[in-house]
Amino acid sequence: MKKPIRIAVVDDHAMVREGFISRLKENEELEVVLDAGNGIELLEKLKKRTVDVVLLDLEMPEMDGFETTEKLSQKYPDIKTIIVSSHNEEAFINHLLKNGARGFILKENGSETLVDAIYSVIENGYYFNDRISKAMLNGLLKSETIKPSFNKVDLTPREIEIIRLMSKEYTTREIAEKLFVSIRTIDGHRERIFEKTKARNAIGIIMYAVKHNLLD
Incomplete structure:
Protein backbone atom coordinates (compact mmCIF):
# COMPACT_ATOMS: atom_id res chain seq x y z
CA MET A 1 0.00 0.00 0.00
CA LYS A 2 1.43 3.38 -0.99
CA LYS A 3 1.96 6.07 1.61
CA PRO A 4 -0.96 8.48 2.06
CA ILE A 5 -0.70 12.10 0.96
CA ARG A 6 0.01 14.14 4.10
CA ILE A 7 -2.12 17.26 4.44
CA ALA A 8 -2.18 20.38 6.62
CA VAL A 9 -5.43 22.33 7.00
CA VAL A 10 -5.01 26.03 7.82
CA ASP A 11 -7.97 28.28 8.65
CA ASP A 12 -8.67 30.61 11.55
CA HIS A 13 -12.11 29.06 12.13
CA ALA A 14 -11.95 25.75 14.02
CA MET A 15 -15.29 24.58 12.60
CA VAL A 16 -14.02 25.09 9.04
CA ARG A 17 -10.89 23.07 9.80
CA GLU A 18 -12.97 20.30 11.35
CA GLY A 19 -15.18 20.27 8.25
CA PHE A 20 -12.21 19.77 5.94
CA ILE A 21 -10.72 17.10 8.19
CA SER A 22 -14.03 15.22 8.29
CA ARG A 23 -14.37 15.31 4.49
CA LEU A 24 -10.80 14.13 3.92
CA LYS A 25 -11.12 11.22 6.36
CA GLU A 26 -13.40 9.53 3.82
CA ASN A 27 -10.36 8.85 1.59
CA GLU A 28 -7.79 6.34 2.88
CA GLU A 29 -5.09 7.76 0.59
CA LEU A 30 -5.27 11.17 2.30
CA GLU A 31 -4.11 11.88 5.86
CA VAL A 32 -4.49 15.18 7.72
CA VAL A 33 -1.36 15.29 9.87
CA LEU A 34 -1.80 18.79 11.30
CA ASP A 35 -4.09 21.80 11.40
CA ALA A 36 -3.43 25.42 12.30
CA GLY A 37 -5.29 28.68 12.82
CA ASN A 38 -2.82 30.96 11.00
CA GLY A 39 0.48 31.01 9.15
CA ILE A 40 2.67 31.45 12.21
CA GLU A 41 1.16 28.39 13.87
CA LEU A 42 1.55 26.39 10.66
CA LEU A 43 5.24 27.26 10.24
CA GLU A 44 5.91 26.35 13.86
CA LYS A 45 4.23 22.95 13.47
CA LEU A 46 6.07 22.26 10.21
CA LYS A 47 9.32 22.18 12.19
CA LYS A 48 8.14 18.84 13.61
CA ARG A 49 5.87 17.40 10.91
CA THR A 50 6.30 16.84 7.18
CA VAL A 51 3.40 17.52 4.83
CA ASP A 52 2.85 17.22 1.08
CA VAL A 53 -0.11 19.59 0.64
CA VAL A 54 -1.36 22.63 2.55
CA LEU A 55 -5.00 23.71 2.26
CA LEU A 56 -4.75 27.41 3.05
CA ASP A 57 -7.30 30.07 3.87
CA LEU A 58 -6.33 33.65 2.99
CA GLU A 59 -8.00 35.87 5.56
CA MET A 60 -6.39 34.97 8.90
CA PRO A 61 -4.98 36.98 11.83
CA GLU A 62 -1.25 37.33 12.64
CA MET A 63 -0.04 35.89 9.33
CA ASP A 64 -2.52 35.73 6.46
CA GLY A 65 -2.57 33.35 3.51
CA PHE A 66 -0.69 35.69 1.17
CA GLU A 67 2.35 35.95 3.44
CA THR A 68 2.10 32.28 4.41
CA THR A 69 2.16 31.21 0.74
CA GLU A 70 5.35 33.17 0.18
CA LYS A 71 7.00 31.78 3.34
CA LEU A 72 6.07 28.21 2.40
CA SER A 73 7.53 28.67 -1.08
CA GLN A 74 10.80 29.95 0.38
CA LYS A 75 11.21 27.48 3.26
CA TYR A 76 9.40 24.39 1.97
CA PRO A 77 9.45 24.47 -1.86
CA ASP A 78 8.31 20.84 -2.13
CA ILE A 79 5.02 21.53 -0.35
CA LYS A 80 2.08 22.14 -2.69
CA THR A 81 -0.13 24.98 -1.45
CA ILE A 82 -3.81 25.00 -2.44
CA ILE A 83 -5.63 28.27 -1.78
CA VAL A 84 -9.17 27.87 -0.43
CA SER A 85 -11.00 31.14 -0.94
CA SER A 86 -14.19 32.83 -2.06
CA HIS A 87 -12.13 34.98 -4.47
CA ASN A 88 -11.50 33.95 -8.07
CA GLU A 89 -10.19 37.12 -9.74
CA GLU A 90 -7.37 36.72 -12.25
CA ALA A 91 -5.10 39.38 -10.69
CA PHE A 92 -5.47 37.66 -7.34
CA ILE A 93 -4.62 34.23 -8.83
CA ASN A 94 -1.62 35.66 -10.71
CA HIS A 95 -0.22 37.24 -7.54
CA LEU A 96 -0.50 34.03 -5.53
CA LEU A 97 0.98 31.89 -8.32
CA LYS A 98 4.04 34.13 -8.46
CA ASN A 99 4.40 33.64 -4.70
CA GLY A 100 4.26 29.85 -4.93
CA ALA A 101 0.61 28.73 -4.84
CA ARG A 102 -0.16 25.57 -6.82
CA GLY A 103 -3.93 25.27 -6.74
CA PHE A 104 -7.16 27.22 -6.22
CA ILE A 105 -10.55 26.01 -5.06
CA LEU A 106 -13.59 27.94 -3.91
CA LYS A 107 -14.89 27.54 -0.38
CA GLU A 108 -18.24 26.37 -1.70
CA ASN A 109 -16.69 23.54 -3.76
CA GLY A 110 -17.64 20.02 -2.70
CA SER A 111 -15.55 17.10 -1.48
CA GLU A 112 -14.95 15.73 -4.99
CA THR A 113 -13.33 18.99 -6.14
CA LEU A 114 -11.26 19.15 -2.96
CA VAL A 115 -9.89 15.65 -3.49
CA ASP A 116 -9.32 16.27 -7.22
CA ALA A 117 -7.30 19.39 -6.38
CA ILE A 118 -5.08 17.47 -3.95
CA TYR A 119 -4.35 14.66 -6.40
CA SER A 120 -3.80 17.12 -9.24
CA VAL A 121 -1.13 19.20 -7.49
CA ILE A 122 0.67 16.00 -6.49
CA GLU A 123 0.46 14.33 -9.91
CA ASN A 124 0.61 17.29 -12.30
CA GLY A 125 1.88 20.23 -10.27
CA TYR A 126 -1.19 22.49 -10.44
CA TYR A 127 -4.96 22.64 -10.11
CA PHE A 128 -7.40 25.28 -11.36
CA ASN A 129 -11.17 25.19 -11.25
CA ASP A 130 -13.12 25.46 -14.49
CA ARG A 131 -13.93 29.14 -13.91
CA ILE A 132 -10.44 30.32 -14.85
CA SER A 133 -10.44 31.87 -18.32
CA LYS A 134 -8.71 30.03 -21.16
CA ALA A 135 -6.91 33.25 -22.14
Missing part, protein backbone atom coordinates in the same frame (compact mmCIF):
# COMPACT_ATOMS: atom_id res chain seq x y z
CA MET A 136 -5.43 33.59 -18.67
CA LEU A 137 -4.41 29.93 -18.60
CA ASN A 138 -2.67 30.22 -21.98
CA GLY A 139 -0.85 33.33 -20.75
CA LEU A 140 0.34 31.56 -17.60
CA LEU A 141 1.60 28.58 -19.58
CA LYS A 142 3.30 30.54 -22.37
CA SER A 143 5.01 32.89 -19.91
CA GLU A 144 6.07 29.80 -17.91
CA THR A 145 4.57 31.28 -14.75
CA ILE A 146 3.31 27.73 -14.30
CA LYS A 147 5.06 24.57 -15.50
CA PRO A 148 2.69 21.62 -15.14
CA SER A 149 4.34 18.20 -15.04
CA PHE A 150 1.99 16.22 -17.29
CA ASN A 151 3.88 13.33 -18.90
CA LYS A 152 3.35 12.86 -22.64
CA VAL A 153 1.06 9.93 -23.43
CA ASP A 154 -0.12 8.26 -26.63
CA LEU A 155 -3.38 9.77 -27.84
CA THR A 156 -5.32 8.76 -30.93
CA PRO A 157 -6.01 11.32 -33.68
CA ARG A 158 -9.68 11.34 -32.62
CA GLU A 159 -8.74 12.01 -28.97
CA ILE A 160 -6.52 14.92 -30.05
CA GLU A 161 -9.37 16.27 -32.19
CA ILE A 162 -11.70 16.14 -29.18
CA ILE A 163 -9.13 17.87 -26.96
CA ARG A 164 -8.87 20.70 -29.51
CA LEU A 165 -12.64 21.12 -29.51
CA MET A 166 -12.73 21.04 -25.70
CA SER A 167 -10.13 23.82 -25.67
CA LYS A 168 -12.53 25.91 -27.79
CA GLU A 169 -15.22 25.36 -25.12
CA TYR A 170 -17.40 23.06 -27.21
CA THR A 171 -19.85 21.09 -25.06
CA THR A 172 -20.04 17.30 -25.29
CA ARG A 173 -23.23 17.61 -27.34
CA GLU A 174 -21.63 20.12 -29.73
CA ILE A 175 -18.57 17.89 -30.19
CA ALA A 176 -20.82 14.91 -30.94
CA GLU A 177 -22.77 16.92 -33.53
CA LYS A 178 -19.61 18.25 -35.17
CA LEU A 179 -18.04 14.78 -35.43
CA PHE A 180 -21.33 13.05 -36.39
CA VAL A 181 -21.21 10.58 -33.50
CA SER A 182 -23.30 9.96 -30.39
CA ILE A 183 -22.89 11.77 -27.08
CA ARG A 184 -22.12 8.39 -25.51
CA THR A 185 -19.20 7.93 -27.94
CA ILE A 186 -17.77 11.33 -26.99
CA ASP A 187 -18.24 10.54 -23.30
CA GLY A 188 -16.20 7.37 -23.83
CA HIS A 189 -13.42 9.30 -25.57
CA ARG A 190 -13.39 11.94 -22.83
CA GLU A 191 -13.15 9.27 -20.14
CA ARG A 192 -10.13 7.71 -21.86
CA ILE A 193 -8.51 11.14 -22.33
CA PHE A 194 -8.83 11.90 -18.61
CA GLU A 195 -7.55 8.43 -17.71
CA LYS A 196 -4.52 8.66 -20.02
CA THR A 197 -3.46 12.23 -19.17
CA LYS A 198 -4.35 12.03 -15.44
CA ALA A 199 -6.07 15.40 -15.79
CA ARG A 200 -8.77 16.06 -13.21
CA ASN A 201 -10.96 18.49 -15.17
CA ALA A 202 -11.20 20.28 -18.52
CA ILE A 203 -8.65 22.89 -17.43
CA GLY A 204 -6.19 20.07 -16.75
CA ILE A 205 -6.75 18.76 -20.28
CA ILE A 206 -5.97 22.20 -21.71
CA MET A 207 -2.80 22.44 -19.59
CA TYR A 208 -1.74 19.06 -20.98
CA ALA A 209 -2.52 20.13 -24.55
CA VAL A 210 -0.60 23.42 -24.32
CA LYS A 211 2.39 21.74 -22.66
CA HIS A 212 2.61 19.18 -25.48
CA ASN A 213 1.73 21.55 -28.36
CA LEU A 214 -1.51 19.84 -29.34
CA LEU A 215 -3.58 22.96 -29.98
CA ASP A 216 -3.90 24.70 -33.34
Whole structure:
Protein backbone atom coordinates (compact mmCIF):
# COMPACT_ATOMS: atom_id res chain seq x y z
CA MET A 1 0.00 0.00 0.00
CA LYS A 2 1.43 3.38 -0.99
CA LYS A 3 1.96 6.07 1.61
CA PRO A 4 -0.96 8.48 2.06
CA ILE A 5 -0.70 12.10 0.96
CA ARG A 6 0.01 14.14 4.10
CA ILE A 7 -2.12 17.26 4.44
CA ALA A 8 -2.18 20.38 6.62
CA VAL A 9 -5.43 22.33 7.00
CA VAL A 10 -5.01 26.03 7.82
CA ASP A 11 -7.97 28.28 8.65
CA ASP A 12 -8.67 30.61 11.55
CA HIS A 13 -12.11 29.06 12.13
CA ALA A 14 -11.95 25.75 14.02
CA MET A 15 -15.29 24.58 12.60
CA VAL A 16 -14.02 25.09 9.04
CA ARG A 17 -10.89 23.07 9.80
CA GLU A 18 -12.97 20.30 11.35
CA GLY A 19 -15.18 20.27 8.25
CA PHE A 20 -12.21 19.77 5.94
CA ILE A 21 -10.72 17.10 8.19
CA SER A 22 -14.03 15.22 8.29
CA ARG A 23 -14.37 15.31 4.49
CA LEU A 24 -10.80 14.13 3.92
CA LYS A 25 -11.12 11.22 6.36
CA GLU A 26 -13.40 9.53 3.82
CA ASN A 27 -10.36 8.85 1.59
CA GLU A 28 -7.79 6.34 2.88
CA GLU A 29 -5.09 7.76 0.59
CA LEU A 30 -5.27 11.17 2.30
CA GLU A 31 -4.11 11.88 5.86
CA VAL A 32 -4.49 15.18 7.72
CA VAL A 33 -1.36 15.29 9.87
CA LEU A 34 -1.80 18.79 11.30
CA ASP A 35 -4.09 21.80 11.40
CA ALA A 36 -3.43 25.42 12.30
CA GLY A 37 -5.29 28.68 12.82
CA ASN A 38 -2.82 30.96 11.00
CA GLY A 39 0.48 31.01 9.15
CA ILE A 40 2.67 31.45 12.21
CA GLU A 41 1.16 28.39 13.87
CA LEU A 42 1.55 26.39 10.66
CA LEU A 43 5.24 27.26 10.24
CA GLU A 44 5.91 26.35 13.86
CA LYS A 45 4.23 22.95 13.47
CA LEU A 46 6.07 22.26 10.21
CA LYS A 47 9.32 22.18 12.19
CA LYS A 48 8.14 18.84 13.61
CA ARG A 49 5.87 17.40 10.91
CA THR A 50 6.30 16.84 7.18
CA VAL A 51 3.40 17.52 4.83
CA ASP A 52 2.85 17.22 1.08
CA VAL A 53 -0.11 19.59 0.64
CA VAL A 54 -1.36 22.63 2.55
CA LEU A 55 -5.00 23.71 2.26
CA LEU A 56 -4.75 27.41 3.05
CA ASP A 57 -7.30 30.07 3.87
CA LEU A 58 -6.33 33.65 2.99
CA GLU A 59 -8.00 35.87 5.56
CA MET A 60 -6.39 34.97 8.90
CA PRO A 61 -4.98 36.98 11.83
CA GLU A 62 -1.25 37.33 12.64
CA MET A 63 -0.04 35.89 9.33
CA ASP A 64 -2.52 35.73 6.46
CA GLY A 65 -2.57 33.35 3.51
CA PHE A 66 -0.69 35.69 1.17
CA GLU A 67 2.35 35.95 3.44
CA THR A 68 2.10 32.28 4.41
CA THR A 69 2.16 31.21 0.74
CA GLU A 70 5.35 33.17 0.18
CA LYS A 71 7.00 31.78 3.34
CA LEU A 72 6.07 28.21 2.40
CA SER A 73 7.53 28.67 -1.08
CA GLN A 74 10.80 29.95 0.38
CA LYS A 75 11.21 27.48 3.26
CA TYR A 76 9.40 24.39 1.97
CA PRO A 77 9.45 24.47 -1.86
CA ASP A 78 8.31 20.84 -2.13
CA ILE A 79 5.02 21.53 -0.35
CA LYS A 80 2.08 22.14 -2.69
CA THR A 81 -0.13 24.98 -1.45
CA ILE A 82 -3.81 25.00 -2.44
CA ILE A 83 -5.63 28.27 -1.78
CA VAL A 84 -9.17 27.87 -0.43
CA SER A 85 -11.00 31.14 -0.94
CA SER A 86 -14.19 32.83 -2.06
CA HIS A 87 -12.13 34.98 -4.47
CA ASN A 88 -11.50 33.95 -8.07
CA GLU A 89 -10.19 37.12 -9.74
CA GLU A 90 -7.37 36.72 -12.25
CA ALA A 91 -5.10 39.38 -10.69
CA PHE A 92 -5.47 37.66 -7.34
CA ILE A 93 -4.62 34.23 -8.83
CA ASN A 94 -1.62 35.66 -10.71
CA HIS A 95 -0.22 37.24 -7.54
CA LEU A 96 -0.50 34.03 -5.53
CA LEU A 97 0.98 31.89 -8.32
CA LYS A 98 4.04 34.13 -8.46
CA ASN A 99 4.40 33.64 -4.70
CA GLY A 100 4.26 29.85 -4.93
CA ALA A 101 0.61 28.73 -4.84
CA ARG A 102 -0.16 25.57 -6.82
CA GLY A 103 -3.93 25.27 -6.74
CA PHE A 104 -7.16 27.22 -6.22
CA ILE A 105 -10.55 26.01 -5.06
CA LEU A 106 -13.59 27.94 -3.91
CA LYS A 107 -14.89 27.54 -0.38
CA GLU A 108 -18.24 26.37 -1.70
CA ASN A 109 -16.69 23.54 -3.76
CA GLY A 110 -17.64 20.02 -2.70
CA SER A 111 -15.55 17.10 -1.48
CA GLU A 112 -14.95 15.73 -4.99
CA THR A 113 -13.33 18.99 -6.14
CA LEU A 114 -11.26 19.15 -2.96
CA VAL A 115 -9.89 15.65 -3.49
CA ASP A 116 -9.32 16.27 -7.22
CA ALA A 117 -7.30 19.39 -6.38
CA ILE A 118 -5.08 17.47 -3.95
CA TYR A 119 -4.35 14.66 -6.40
CA SER A 120 -3.80 17.12 -9.24
CA VAL A 121 -1.13 19.20 -7.49
CA ILE A 122 0.67 16.00 -6.49
CA GLU A 123 0.46 14.33 -9.91
CA ASN A 124 0.61 17.29 -12.30
CA GLY A 125 1.88 20.23 -10.27
CA TYR A 126 -1.19 22.49 -10.44
CA TYR A 127 -4.96 22.64 -10.11
CA PHE A 128 -7.40 25.28 -11.36
CA ASN A 129 -11.17 25.19 -11.25
CA ASP A 130 -13.12 25.46 -14.49
CA ARG A 131 -13.93 29.14 -13.91
CA ILE A 132 -10.44 30.32 -14.85
CA SER A 133 -10.44 31.87 -18.32
CA LYS A 134 -8.71 30.03 -21.16
CA ALA A 135 -6.91 33.25 -22.14
CA MET A 136 -5.43 33.59 -18.67
CA LEU A 137 -4.41 29.93 -18.60
CA ASN A 138 -2.67 30.22 -21.98
CA GLY A 139 -0.85 33.33 -20.75
CA LEU A 140 0.34 31.56 -17.60
CA LEU A 141 1.60 28.58 -19.58
CA LYS A 142 3.30 30.54 -22.37
CA SER A 143 5.01 32.89 -19.91
CA GLU A 144 6.07 29.80 -17.91
CA THR A 145 4.57 31.28 -14.75
CA ILE A 146 3.31 27.73 -14.30
CA LYS A 147 5.06 24.57 -15.50
CA PRO A 148 2.69 21.62 -15.14
CA SER A 149 4.34 18.20 -15.04
CA PHE A 150 1.99 16.22 -17.29
CA ASN A 151 3.88 13.33 -18.90
CA LYS A 152 3.35 12.86 -22.64
CA VAL A 153 1.06 9.93 -23.43
CA ASP A 154 -0.12 8.26 -26.63
CA LEU A 155 -3.38 9.77 -27.84
CA THR A 156 -5.32 8.76 -30.93
CA PRO A 157 -6.01 11.32 -33.68
CA ARG A 158 -9.68 11.34 -32.62
CA GLU A 159 -8.74 12.01 -28.97
CA ILE A 160 -6.52 14.92 -30.05
CA GLU A 161 -9.37 16.27 -32.19
CA ILE A 162 -11.70 16.14 -29.18
CA ILE A 163 -9.13 17.87 -26.96
CA ARG A 164 -8.87 20.70 -29.51
CA LEU A 165 -12.64 21.12 -29.51
CA MET A 166 -12.73 21.04 -25.70
CA SER A 167 -10.13 23.82 -25.67
CA LYS A 168 -12.53 25.91 -27.79
CA GLU A 169 -15.22 25.36 -25.12
CA TYR A 170 -17.40 23.06 -27.21
CA THR A 171 -19.85 21.09 -25.06
CA THR A 172 -20.04 17.30 -25.29
CA ARG A 173 -23.23 17.61 -27.34
CA GLU A 174 -21.63 20.12 -29.73
CA ILE A 175 -18.57 17.89 -30.19
CA ALA A 176 -20.82 14.91 -30.94
CA GLU A 177 -22.77 16.92 -33.53
CA LYS A 178 -19.61 18.25 -35.17
CA LEU A 179 -18.04 14.78 -35.43
CA PHE A 180 -21.33 13.05 -36.39
CA VAL A 181 -21.21 10.58 -33.50
CA SER A 182 -23.30 9.96 -30.39
CA ILE A 183 -22.89 11.77 -27.08
CA ARG A 184 -22.12 8.39 -25.51
CA THR A 185 -19.20 7.93 -27.94
CA ILE A 186 -17.77 11.33 -26.99
CA ASP A 187 -18.24 10.54 -23.30
CA GLY A 188 -16.20 7.37 -23.83
CA HIS A 189 -13.42 9.30 -25.57
CA ARG A 190 -13.39 11.94 -22.83
CA GLU A 191 -13.15 9.27 -20.14
CA ARG A 192 -10.13 7.71 -21.86
CA ILE A 193 -8.51 11.14 -22.33
CA PHE A 194 -8.83 11.90 -18.61
CA GLU A 195 -7.55 8.43 -17.71
CA LYS A 196 -4.52 8.66 -20.02
CA THR A 197 -3.46 12.23 -19.17
CA LYS A 198 -4.35 12.03 -15.44
CA ALA A 199 -6.07 15.40 -15.79
CA ARG A 200 -8.77 16.06 -13.21
CA ASN A 201 -10.96 18.49 -15.17
CA ALA A 202 -11.20 20.28 -18.52
CA ILE A 203 -8.65 22.89 -17.43
CA GLY A 204 -6.19 20.07 -16.75
CA ILE A 205 -6.75 18.76 -20.28
CA ILE A 206 -5.97 22.20 -21.71
CA MET A 207 -2.80 22.44 -19.59
CA TYR A 208 -1.74 19.06 -20.98
CA ALA A 209 -2.52 20.13 -24.55
CA VAL A 210 -0.60 23.42 -24.32
CA LYS A 211 2.39 21.74 -22.66
CA HIS A 212 2.61 19.18 -25.48
CA ASN A 213 1.73 21.55 -28.36
CA LEU A 214 -1.51 19.84 -29.34
CA LEU A 215 -3.58 22.96 -29.98
CA ASP A 216 -3.90 24.70 -33.34
